[in-house]
Amino acid sequence: xxxxxxxxxxxxxxxxxxxxxxxxxxxxxxxxxxxxxxxxxxxxxxxxxxxxxxxxxxxxxxxxxxxxxxxxxxxxxxxxxxxxxxxxxxxxxxxxxxxxxxxxxxxxxxxxxxxxxxxxxxxxxxxxxxxxxxxxxxxxxxxxxxxxxxxxxxxxxxxxxxxxxxxxxxxxxxxxxxxxxxxxxxxxxxxxxxxxxx
Amino acid sequence: xxxxxxxxxxxxxxxxxxxxxxxxxxxxxxxxxxxxxxxxxxxxxxxxxxxxxxxxxxxxxxxxxxxxxxxxxxxxxxxxxxxxxxxxxxxxxxxxxxxxxxxxxxxxxxxxxxxxxxxxxxxxxxxxxxxxxxxxxxxxxxxxxxxxxxxxxxxxxxxxxxxxxxxxxxxxxxxxxxxxxxxxxxxxxxxxxxxxxxxxxxxxxxxxxxxxxxxxxxxxxxxxxxxxxxxxxxxxxxxxxxxxxxxxxxxxxxxxxxxxxxxxxxxxxxxxxxxxxxxxxxxxxxxxxxxxxxxxxxxxxxxxxxxxxxxxxxxxxxxxxxxxxxxxxxxxxxxxxxxxxxxxxxxxxxxxxxxxxxxxxxxxxxxxxxxxxxxxxxxxxxxxxxxxxxxxxxxxxxxxxxxxxxxxxxxxxxxxxxxxxxxxxxxxxxxxxxxxxxxxxxxxxxxxxxxxxxxxxxxxxxxxxxxxxxxxxxxxxxxxxxxxxxxxxxxxxxxxxxxxxxxxxxxxxxxxxxxxxxxxxxxxxxxxxxxxxxxxxxxxxxxxxxxxxxxxxxxxxxxxxxxxxxxxxxxxxxxxxxxxxxxxxxxxxxxxxxxxxxxxxxxxxxxxxxxxxxxxxxxxxx
Ligand code: SF4
Ligand code: SF4
Numbered sequence: 001x002x003x004x005x006x007x008x009x010x011x012x013x014x015x016x017x018x019x020x021x022x023x024x025x026x027x028x029x030x031x032x033x034x035x036x037x038x039x040x041x042x043x044x045x046x047x048x049x050x051x052x053x054x055x056x057x058x059x060x061x062x063x064x065x066x067x068x069x070x071x072x073x074x075x076x077x078x079x080x081x082x083x084x085x086x087x088x089x090x091x092x093x094x095x096x097x098x099x100x101x102x103x104x105x106x107x108x109x110x111x112x113x114x115x116x117x118x119x120x121x122x123x124x125x126x127x128x129x130x131x132x133x134x135x136x137x138x139x140x141x142x143x144x145x146x147x148x149x150x151x152x153x154x155x156x157x158x159x160x161x162x163x164x165x166x167x168x169x170x171x172x173x174x175x176x177x178x179x180x181x182x183x184x185x186x187x188x189x190x191x192x193x194x195x196x197x198x
Numbered sequence: 199x200x201x202x203x204x205x206x207x208x209x210x211x212x213x214x215x216x217x218x219x220x221x222x223x224x225x226x227x228x229x230x231x232x233x234x235x236x237x238x239x240x241x242x243x244x245x246x247x248x249x250x251x252x253x254x255x256x257x258x259x260x261x262x263x264x265x266x267x268x269x270x271x272x273x274x275x276x277x278x279x280x281x282x283x284x285x286x287x288x289x290x291x292x293x294x295x296x297x298x299x300x301x302x303x304x305x306x307x308x309x310x311x312x313x314x315x316x317x318x319x320x321x322x323x324x325x326x327x328x329x330x331x332x333x334x335x336x337x338x339x340x341x342x343x344x345x346x347x348x349x350x351x352x353x354x355x356x357x358x359x360x361x362x363x364x365x366x367x368x369x370x371x372x373x374x375x376x377x378x379x380x381x382x383x384x385x386x387x388x389x390x391x392x393x394x395x396x397x398x399x400x401x402x403x404x405x406x407x408x409x410x411x412x413x414x415x416x417x418x419x420x421x422x423x424x425x426x427x428x429x430x431x432x433x434x435x436x437x438x439x440x441x442x443x444x445x446x447x448x449x450x451x452x453x454x455x456x457x458x459x460x461x462x463x464x465x466x467x468x469x470x471x472x473x474x475x476x477x478x479x480x481x482x483x484x485x486x487x488x489x490x491x492x493x494x495x496x497x498x499x500x501x502x503x504x505x506x507x508x509x510x511x512x513x514x515x516x517x518x519x520x521x522x523x524x525x526x527x528x529x530x531x532x533x534x535x536x537x538x539x540x541x542x543x544x545x546x547x548x549x550x551x552x553x554x555x556x557x558x559x560x561x562x563x564x565x566x567x568x569x570x571x572x573x574x575x576x577x578x579x580x581x582x583x584x585x586x587x588x589x590x591x592x593x594x595x596x597x598x599x600x601x602x603x604x605x606x607x608x609x610x611x612x613x614x615x616x617x618x619x620x621x622x623x624x625x626x627x628x629x630x631x632x633x634x635x636x637x638x639x640x641x642x643x644x645x646x647x648x649x650x651x652x653x654x655x656x657x658x659x660x661x662x663x664x665x666x667x668x669x670x671x672x673x674x675x676x677x678x679x680x681x682x683x684x685x686x687x688x689x690x691x692x693x694x695x696x697x698x699x700x701x702x703x704x705x706x707x708x709x710x711x712x713x714x715x716x717x718x719x720x721x722x723x724x725x726x727x728x729x730x731x732x733x734x735x736x737x738x739x740x741x742x743x744x745x746x747x748x749x750x751x752x753x754x755x756x757x758x759x760x761x762x763x764x765x766x767x768x769x770x771x772x773x774x775x776x777x778x779x780x781x782x783x784x785x786x787x788x789x790x791x792x793x794x795x796x797x798x799x800x801x802x803x804x805x806x807x808x809x810x811x812x813x814x815x816x817x818x819x820x
Binding site for chain 2: 016030067070087
């Protein structure tokens with residue numbers, strides 16, 4: 001697997017409030033910071049309620065100006081949920097790497113019956129980005145012992161596409177997550193990083 | 199060592215390093231984390247004030263008394279604090295005072311996107327605009343120095359992206375500075391007309407001095423392309439200049455060609471006339487790229503320069519990198535030009551944002567009230583009774599969205615009660631029988647009390663629901679006077695809402711638990727029918743509140759489940775809008791869509807259990 005080398009490199013992390021995207025971006029930022037890159041992270045927060053669409057942007061390289069990724073300029077999309085991945089595809093470069101969790105979470109208009117969840121979400125992702133990599137992060141996280149570790153599974157997957165040593169990821173993971181959850185998170189990271197090989 | 203900080207963290211850090219002793223604020227996105235971070239530094243006395251006006255008044259007192267002060271609020275908070283602000287401009291400070299105005303272009307979490315630089319001009323005080331976290335830290339320190347040197351409050355204007363983006367910062371140490379002397383000075387601090395008349399010329403004089411300072415201030419700088427004039431003449435290129443400020447400076451740096459000259463204004467009021475005119479004259483054409491209003495541009499045009507500005511760039515919403523790029527495709531970096539030039543959008547474009555892939559509208563994902571939220575029960579009942587609901591600002595504004603649909607107006611902090619009284623005055627008593635004002639505990643303390651006094655004084659009969667969830671929920675669970683805990687986590691006297699309401703003259707005060715749907719409905723009907731004002735205190739804590747000594751925490755119960763043999767698919771429970779209740783696909787051969795519970799999210803609040811007539815929804819034991 002080739003790693004992605006653009007400078008700066010722009011990663012868009014999208015998902016649903018409560019899925020742990022913010023922790024994921026914090027770990028990612030910690031990793032690239034440890035590698036000595038300039039880094040900017042942008043996230044919109046301040047609405048306490050769960051369940052809304054959330055997006056975090058991480059950009060790093062020798063020098064980063066804008067914390068925001070312009071439409072059509074993301075090198076990587078890390079999608080925590082199918083519909084959210086589909087929603088943010090216009091932010092990806094044509095040759096971007098799209099990594100997405102196959103989980104679907106119904107938004108309120110779908111719950112109330114006012115709209116339907118796009119049944120072909122995955123097909124549409126695949127037709128626009130035939131190289132897109134799906135992963136069932138929820139099952140993998142559950143197998144590792146905590147459904148909440150979906151975010152770390154996805155980071156494990158992401159780590160395969162960045163030229164940063166595994167040790168750095170593991171170090172930052174250890175410094176970020178509570179000690180009692182470390183084993184679960186290490187397992188989750190490995191599941192995301194190597195799980196696809198088996 | 200450099201650390202990654204949000205703009206808000208860097209503001210708090212800068213204040214601490216600059217020896218600030220008092221910090222005040224009322225929570226409001228995107229400013230909230232400033233005081234939350236300030237409160238972690240023990241050398242600073244940080245407070246959540248009941249509202250922004252009080253926050254600025256406390257700040258004024260602290261600065262006049264000789265201590266460096268930080269006051270923070272969101273843009274609309276400055277509207278509330280405008281009264282003391284304009285007079286503070288006349289009195290000046292003693293020790294430095296910096297007012298953070300966190301604006302919200304794009305309205306990520308606000309009711310409008312006003313551009314608060316206008317306040318700087320109207321109040322005749324300097325306005326500084328940082329563009330990243332390091333500048334947040336540096337500018338706070340500089341603002342405090344300027345404040346003391348020019349005897350003026352200084353506004354530091356942030357925007358959501360500056361407040362919430364993280365970038366690298368080199369933190370320093372705290373500089374301990376002793377309090378400035380305080381002495382009585384009536385002609386400076388008592389703004390009687392006779393004194394104020396003497397102060398106004400001082401303010402005008404101060405503005406001139408600040409404008410002179412702006413000419414040479416490190417806050418304003420030009421960034422010239424690296425190339426020689428000979429080279430330029432040889433190439434015969436036109437020289438392009440861009441004047442920009444705040445976060446748009448970073449976007450401009452990101453997308454514009456390196457041959458463009460930039461004038462970055464870190465101080466946007468008052469503007470440096472000479473510096474700007476020299477810059478404009480050094481280029482063949484000049485563009486003003488600023489988010490929201492044409493604040494810089496209007497001044498430059500008033501000086502008689504011809505520049506490009508809002509005829510190219512929108513006044514509405516955020517001025518994102520892609521917006522700048524599509525407004526001035528000819529100024530872009532060569533690598534971006536193909537992506538953002540409409541004519542050349544074709545299969546060879548690098549960008550995915552091409553016409554063959556125009557963004558499709560997908561079903562939205564609006565935020566929803568949390569599973570187990572106490573407000574859900576309230577708005578379910580208001581919706582069933584088809585009431586006119588004068589709403590307010592907080593999590594409960596989400597009661598306006600489907601399927602609850604139970605709100606008619608939401609204007610600004612504290613407006614609900616006054617708006618309800620006005621409706622009653624215009625449409626009469628009969629209309630008021632089906633009308634309620636709904637306001638949260640923190641919002642009521644912020645600015646609902648005075649309107650309630652109006653109801654009593656002017657003989658209204660408005661029924662007010664105070665939703666007491668024991669926290670300031672929407673902005674992320676801050677303490678407030680009704681929670682009995684301070685921002686530093688100390689236990690304090692808790693405001694007694696029923697007693698307060700009685701004291702202003704409301705005789706009918708009832709407390710109810712909204713989850714007791716029958717009693718709540720009865721009380722509501724009875725109070726709306728009463729021929730006098732009443733207040734219903736709807737009490738149940740937010741499901742996300744942190745445990746604190748002064749209150750109990752809701753303990754999560756095991757999730758409920760649906761016995762699908764009993765479910766008739768009536769969908770009654772779905773009217774609650776609980777995100778855990780989902781409609782299943784019909785079973786093969788069947789038509790009805792039964793309901794199931796997402797056990798990973800359900801906190802077992804039990805609200806849906808009481809609505810299910812066939813008793814299909816059951817609590818799991820254990
Ligand atoms: S209220 Fe009860 S019977 Fe009706 S749809 Fe909901 S679970 Fe089924
Ligand atoms: S008990 Fe019912 S209403 Fe309460 S959180 Fe669970 S599903 Fe939602």
